[in-house]
Amino acid sequence: MKRMSLAGDVVSHIALPGLGLAMLFGINPLVGAAAALFLGTILIWHLQKSATLTTDVAIGVIFTAALAIGTVLTPSDDLIEALFGGFQSLSAIWFVAGVAAVSVIVAFVLAFRHQLILSLFSPELAAATSVNVSRLNLYFLLVFSLTVLLGVRFLGALLVGALIIVPAAIGRQLTHTLTAFLITSSVASVLSVLLGLIISRFYPHFTVGQVRLNLALGPAIIAIATILFLLSLLRKKI
Amino acid sequence: MNLLSVKHLSVRLEDRSVVEDLSFELAGGERLSVLGPNGAGKTVLLKALLNLLPYKGEVAWAPHVRIGYVPQKIDADTHLPLTFTDLFRAKCTTLKVSLSELDEIANNVGLTKRILQTPVGHLSGGQFQRGLIGFSLIGSPNVLLMDEPTASVDEPGEEHIYELINRLQTEHNLASIMVSHDLSFVFRYATNVLCLNRQKVCFGSPMEALSPDVLAKLYGESVGLYHHDHHDRLARNKTGAV
Numbered sequence: 001m002k003r004m005s006l007a008g009d010v011v012s013h014i015a016l017p018g019l020g021l022a023m024l025f026g027i028n029p030l031v032g033a034a035a036a037l038f039l040g041t042i043l044i045w046h047l048q049k050s051a052t053l054t055t056d057v058a059i060g061v062i063f064t065a066a067l068a069i070g071t072v073l074t075p076s077d078d079l080i081e082a083l084f085g086g087f088q089s090l091s092a093i094w095f096v097a098g099v100a101a102v103s104v105i106v107a108f109v110l111a112f113r114h115q116l117i118l119s120l121f122s123p124e125l126a127a128a129t130s131v132n133v134s135r136l137n138l139y140f141l142l143v144f145s146l147t148v149l150l151g152v153r154f155l156g157a158l159l160v161g162a163l164i165i166v167p168a169a170i171g172r173q174l175t176h177t178l179t180a181f182l183i184t185s186s187v188a189s190v191l192s193v194l195l196g197l198i199i200s201r202f203y204p205h206f207t208v209g210q211v212r213l214n215l216a217l218g219p220a221i222i223a224i225a226t227i228l229f230l231l232s233l234l235r236k237k238i
Numbered sequence: 239m240n241l242l243s244v245k246h247l248s249v250r251l252e253d254r255s256v257v258e259d260l261s262f263e264l265a266g267g268e269r270l271s272v273l274g275p276n277g278a279g280k281t282v283l284l285k286a287l288l289n290l291l292p293y294k295g296e297v298a299w300a301p302h303v304r305i306g307y308v309p310q311k312i313d314a315d316t317h318l319p320l321t322f323t324d325l326f327r328a329k330c331t332t333l334k335v336s337l338s339e340l341d342e343i344a345n346n347v348g349l350t351k352r353i354l355q356t357p358v359g360h361l362s363g364g365q366f367q368r369g370l371i372g373f374s375l376i377g378s379p380n381v382l383l384m385d386e387p388t389a390s391v392d393e394p395g396e397e398h399i400y401e402l403i404n405r406l407q408t409e410h411n412l413a414s415i416m417v418s419h420d421l422s423f424v425f426r427y428a429t430n431v432l433c434l435n436r437q438k439v440c441f442g443s444p445m446e447a448l449s450p451d452v453l454a455k456l457y458g459e460s461v462g463l464y465h466h467d468h469h470d471r472l473a474r475n476k477t478g479a480v
Contacts, residue, residue, distance in 0.1 A: 124290060
């Protein structure tokens with residue numbers, strides 16, 4: 001599962017070439033991101049099945065290559081937005097699609113949580129308990145990609161992975177039990193997005209002494225998440 | 239009736255031969271110990287029997303066999319917010335067996351409520367091992383595969399774990415295949431022993447199979463004969479210490 005979080009983070013960066021190509025050809029960036037994420041997911045899934053050093057190297061190469069190709073492809077006007085996100089108004093169709101995607105993600109976690117627990121603890125023990133670990137990993141990566149897709153327009157390809165990883169780190173820091181972990185990390189995630197949204201909407205430019213801070217949506221959300229994580233280091237576990 | 243029949247089993251890992259042309263059988267109620275030096279292929283053998291690794295040859299389990307597996311070591315993240323209660327429930331749900339047997343299993347292996355609700359990373363070696371043995375018992379197995387079940391337990395705790403395994407096997411008439419370095423355990427509890435050093439070096443009852451020649455072949459010339467006719471006076475010798 002440690003390997004999976006590395007692979008998952010790489011998946012989020014693979015959205016960039018898709019965003020870039022879509023912007024280049026004037027189609028919906030989310031369609032491009034979805035296609036790139038799907039292909040990236042299948043590729044990473046194949047690679048991480050073999051647990052060798054070469055695999056880790058290959059995943060690292062794919063990550064940097066995706067960033068480089070994405071940067072080359074993305075029109076320069078749109079690059080900052082593709083990398084770091086920005087606020088976008090949602091059409092009714094995308095809103096409904098978003099709600100459907102969230103439902104799929106929640107349903108997956110609920111339906112497969114027991115198999116995920118076993119696989120997280122020990123893939124070998126999970127396999128000996130008749131869990132198809134390879135298939136579970138594929139589902140996990142696909143759902144991870146769907147989560148990335150949901151956030152990529154707001155947070156950008158570089159930061160979206162952080163909104164998945166940082167709240168989970170907060171949950172792990174504060175909790176002892178799985179239920180408390182799931183609730184805490186979800187609350188941390190929602191809180192980061194809400195506060196980030198408010199700050200970037202009402203205080204997009206912040207001056208601290210001589211320094212003028214530019215709080216766009218993506219960086220604002222991740223900054224809040226990071227502050228919550230730092231605060232979590234001070235608290236005792238529940 | 240045999241529970242397991244292994245014929246001409248060979249396993250290669252990354253172009254290296256780890257187990258070669260191994261054949262043996264496991265009868266109902268049999269307690270088979272697997273002995274061998276480090277790197278002899280013992281863990282790989284268990285994984286092949288569990289179908290966790292690709293292999294050549296034949297591994298045929300009887301249709302009614304239900305396997306419980308106790309792995310050697312779990313590299314679990316100590317920060318994981320997981321308890322044995324979570325793990326036990328997860329296994330019950332995955333195997334579609336009732337949660338009602340969990341209390342009895344916890345009692346059987348000496349897991350208190352407090353231990354069951356402590357994150358796995360905070361448990362002592364002995365508590366963790368009891369948790370793994372309890373985990374293996376979910377789903378009413380009739381064969382246990384155990385890979386050095388006392389590897390992470392201190393010396394007095396080791397004895398308790400062996401006694402626990404012995405009691406469970408007797409009470410539930412469980413057959414077992416256990417990788418163990420502890421020769422005193424092998425002489426006390428095993429009905430058969432399989433000596434492995436990539437290939438089969440010996441097979442049979444410990445008293446007959448573990449001759450000085452065989453032990454020397456397995457572990458080198460300096461190893462003497464360990465077993466004693468009186469079970470209660472066995473010296474606790476470990477192959478790693480010889």
